[in-house]
Amino acid sequence: MDKSAAPVSTALHRKKATPKLKRGSGSVHSSVAEAIGVRIVRGEFPPGTVLPNEAKWAADFKVSRSAVREGIKILMAKNLLVSRPKVGSRVEPRERWSLLDHDILTWYATAPNRGKFLLSLQQFRYILEPEAAALAAEFHTEEQMHEISAACHDMATAPSLHERTEADVRFHLGILKATNNELLLPLGVIIDQALNNLFIFITLQANDLHHAQDLHEKIERNIRLRKPQAARIAVRNLLANSDEIIRRPPGKKTRKS
């Protein structure tokens, strides 16, 4: 088992884990939800444990109990915990968490085991995206195809790496949408997270951008020409290329900034 991976924060010599609710970013209840949610997904409250009662949170965060309750309702909706009278709020087992939720995924990306998380993301893309491209090749509409092509074009002409990543996300999301399977749309958060977490790798390997662009255009073309099998393979090639880039700096940090 994990030895609960000693808290990374070195500056907490207090017994009480400094809550430090960061306000200003949105409403109070969402701040509360984020503050508690992050601590849950980071493993500070392992599944099965009951967290402090609402009054305690209210006192720690200096907010009303109503705000705390609304924040906890958000976490309940994401299946991070269940609340029952007298017993309190108990953290749910991990397999119940809505890991595909945008917020949880964002919180999770900051968790200690970030490497394993990125690996899961990439593995997930291998499952999802080739088949999505094949379906898109088969069922896309004119308008959907246009969105994909436009995103592909924007990638090539993006003036900055940030805008290129934005177009990249738009490209892959467009493919998902072009499958015309509504259940696939929520998986876009996976791609969004993956590409934004891979952004650092992309910037480090800017020389390969031309090659990556070529791979993207092959996907675009095969979808447009309605060749499912070819689209599938083209996506696999792109993913393999991403894998290679990720693995390229094998251990030594040749960091250039």
Add this chain to the structure above:
Amino acid sequence: MDKSAAPVSTALHRKKATPKLKRGSGSVHSSVAEAIGVRIVRGEFPPGTVLPNEAKWAADFKVSRSAVREGIKILMAKNLLVSRPKVGSRVEPRERWSLLDHDILTWYATAPNRGKFLLSLQQFRYILEPEAAALAAEFHTEEQMHEISAACHDMATAPSLHERTEADVRFHLGILKATNNELLLPLGVIIDQALNNLFIFITLQANDLHHAQDLHEKIERNIRLRKPQAARIAVRNLLANSDEIIRRPPGKKTRKS
């Protein structure tokens, strides 16, 4: 004032929309969330429309505004709507909905376009499950394999169709878990929904059960023997069999294959 009279169906402008909050099933706030959520996913409040204000809901449901707010927070957490002062709660575009959430999926299964929904479910399984089985064949642990085998055995010896379906779900969920990719676990809700919605078809074709059992055992064997490609194909065969059963004319044709 109400110049924003949405061009909804003329038939349901029948005075009031009969809220009839069904109580007794859980807490009030979750009942509120379900009552409003169902009406959203069923299209009664199309994306972009703003729903009645909190005071209105409180009056309609005969509950406090606090309860309504907590219910709305749940729907916000599932990305069904966003709330802002002065403007109210606006329904989000469908592509933002967390369709893979267990609750939303349940509500959605009762929506008008149920046929298309089931089709999307089945298509999703074609994408997910073969690859999941291949990963499971590659990475499963001893304990995980035992769970899969046990579920497969329980399917064969289940005394009732209901218990057989339960073991069926457990079988497929076990495969997902055996991939050891935590991001795949949340997709179990898809399988759960699919199998429970297909339950009616399964009961109608009870003669084919031994054939289905054979297909399941082939999957179990190939995973156990760590043969990813064979497992992939075995799952595809099972899904194709399900497709055939679904498409079979719903008449009283109890033909044996």
Add this chain to the structure above:
DNA sequence: CAAGACCTATTTATCCTACAATACGGATTA
């Protein structure tokens, strides 16, 4: 007349207090 600044009304956001419902865990009793 046009464009911008200002004002108002409506709605959510937050806070507060009080009470009800629940079930955990110890006390009581046979």
Add this chain to the structure above:
DNA sequence: TAATCCGTATTGTAGGATAAATAGGTCTTG
């Protein structure tokens, strides 16, 4: 010991009061 009872801690629900935010109308001004 075992079964039952009950006190109590905690969430659930209610209802009201005030603050903040903002869409839309009004007024001012060039």
